[in-house]
Amino acid sequence: MPRLNWITALFLVLTPIGALVWGGLHVSAVGIRPAEVLVFLVYYSVTAVSITAGYHRLFAHGAYDCRRFVKVVYLLCGAATFQHSVLTWVSDHRHHHQHIDTDADPYNIRRGFWWAHIGWLMVEQEPADFSNVRDLSADPLIRLQHRFYMPLAIFMSFGVPLGVGLVMGNPWGCLLWGGLIRTVVGHHATFLVNSLAHTLGSKPYSRAVSARDSVVTAVLTFGEGYHNFHHRFATDYRNGVHRDQWDPTKWLIRGMASIGWAWNLYRAPRERIVAARVECETQTLLDACRDRSQHVIAAARERLAAVSASLEATAKRLGAAERARARHAWGAAKRDYAKVGWSELRAARRDFRAARRQWRAELETLRATDLQSA
Numbered sequence: 001m002p003r004l005n006w007i008t009a010l011f012l013v014l015t016p017i018g019a020l021v022w023g024g025l026h027v028s029a030v031g032i033r034p035a036e037v038l039v040f041l042v043y044y045s046v047t048a049v050s051i052t053a054g055y056h057r058l059f060a061h062g063a064y065d066c067r068r069f070v071k072v073v074y075l076l077c078g079a080a081t082f083q084h085s086v087l088t089w090v091s092d093h094r095h096h097h098q099h100i101d102t103d104a105d106p107y108n109i110r111r112g113f114w115w116a117h118i119g120w121l122m123v124e125q126e127p128a129d130f131s132n133v134r135d136l137s138a139d140p141l142i143r144l145q146h147r148f149y150m151p152l153a154i155f156m157s158f159g160v161p162l163g164v165g166l167v168m169g170n171p172w173g174c175l176l177w178g179g180l181i182r183t184v185v186g187h188h189a190t191f192l193v194n195s196l197a198h199t200l201g202s203k204p205y206s207r208a209v210s211a212r213d214s215v216v217t218a219v220l221t222f223g224e225g226y227h228n229f230h231h232r233f234a235t236d237y238r239n240g241v242h243r244d245q246w247d248p249t250k251w252l253i254r255g256m257a258s259i260g261w262a263w264n265l266y267r268a269p270r271e272r273i274v275a276a277r278v279e280c281e282t283q284t285l286l287d288a289c290r291d292r293s294q295h296v297i298a299a300a301r302e303r304l305a306a307v308s309a310s311l312e313a314t315a316k317r318l319g320a321a322e323r324a325r326a327r328h329a330w331g332a333a334k335r336d337y338a339k340v341g342w343s344e345l346r347a348a349r350r351d352f353r354a355a356r357r358q359w360r361a362e363l364e365t366l367r368a369t370d371l372q373s374a
C-alpha cells in the first residue's frame with residue numbers, strides 16, 4: 001500500500017475547496033468583475049503554455065529550440081503552476097513515455113482514471129534519480145529553478161497576482177482569480193492529459209498504447225489532446241498534426257518561429273505519419289472482419305493494400321518536396337527553388353490528396369458494404 005504524501009495531498013484537496021468557498025463568497029458579494037476575469041485569462045494562458053510549449057514540448061521532448069529569454073519565461077511561469085520543477089516534471093514524463101501502460105509509468109492509466117489524474121501525486125514517490133534528464137541538468141538556469149523551486153512557485157503563483165492586484169487597487173480579487181482559481185484550473189487541465197487523453201477518443205496512429213486523440217481534450221488543454229499522435233511522434237512540435245486540429249501550442253511555437261524566437265521545429269516525416277495511419281486503419285479493418293471467412297479477409301486485405309501502397313508512395317514524394325522547400329526557404333536558395341520547387345510541391349500535394357481520397361473511399365466501402373454482406 002503506497003504511503004500518502006500528506007503535503008501534496010492536502011494541497012491538492014484544499015486548493016479546490018478554497019477556490020470554491022472563497023470564490024463563491026467573493027462572487028456572491030461583488031459579482032464577476034471583468035478585470036478579475038481578464039487577470040485570470042491572461043495569467044492562465046501564459047502559465048498553461050509554459051507547461052505545454054515549455055515543460056512538455058521543449059524541455060521534455062526537445063521538439064524545437066528557442067531564445068534564452070523564452071526559456072526563462074517558461075521556467076518562471078511554469079513554476080507558477082505548482083507542477084514541480086522542470087527536472088522533476090520532465091523526468092516523470094519521460095518515464096511515462098518510455099514505460100507507458102506499465103507499472104513503471106508514474107501515471108499508468110491501467111491503474112484507473114483517478115490514479116492517472118491525481119492519485120499518483122498524492123502518494124510518496126520513489127526518490128528521483130534524474131538519470132533521464134541529464135541533458136537538462138547541464139543548464140544552470142534549469143538547475144537554479146530546481147533548487148529554488150518552492151519559493152519561486154509561491155512567489156510566481158500567488159505573489160505576482162497579488163502584486164498586480166495591488167497596482168490595480170484590487171489585491172484580493174486578483175489573488176483569488178489569478179492565484180488560487182488559476183492554479184486549480186491549471187492543475188486539472190494538465191491532469192486531464194494523463195487521464196482523459198488516455199481514456200477518451202480515437203487511436204489513429206498507434207493501437208499499441210492507451211493514448212487517444214480527442215478534440216474535447218485538445219480544447220481543454222491548449223492542444224495536448226491529440227495524444228495518440230503525440231505518443232507515436234513525441235518529438236514533433238505539433239500534437240494536432242492536421243492544419244484544422246485545435247492546437248494553440250503549435251500555433252504559438254510557429255508564431256515564435258516566424259519572428260525568430262524559435263527555430264528547428266521538428267516535424268515527423270509525412271510518409272512515416274501516413275504509414276502509421278495506414279497501419280492502424282488496416283489493423284482496425286481486419287479486426288472488424290475477424291469472424292468472416294478467410295476468403296473475405298484476404299480480399300479486403302488485397303483491396304486495401306493496393307490503395308494504401310499508392311497513398312504511401314504519394315506521401316513519400318510529398319514529404320521529399322516539403323523537405324526540399326524547408327531547405328530552400330531563405331535567400332538565394334529560395335529563388336533557385338522557386339523555379340522548379342513550387343510546381344513539384346503542388347503536383348505532389350495534388351497526387352497525395354487524390355490518393356488519400358481514394359484510400360478513404362475504399363476504406364468506407366469495405367466498412368460499409370463488403371464486410372457486412374460478404
Ligand SMILES: [Zn+2]
Nearest residue numbers: 193194211227
Ligand atoms: Zn500520455
Ligand SMILES: [Zn+2]
Nearest residue numbers: 060093230234
Ligand atoms: Zn509527451
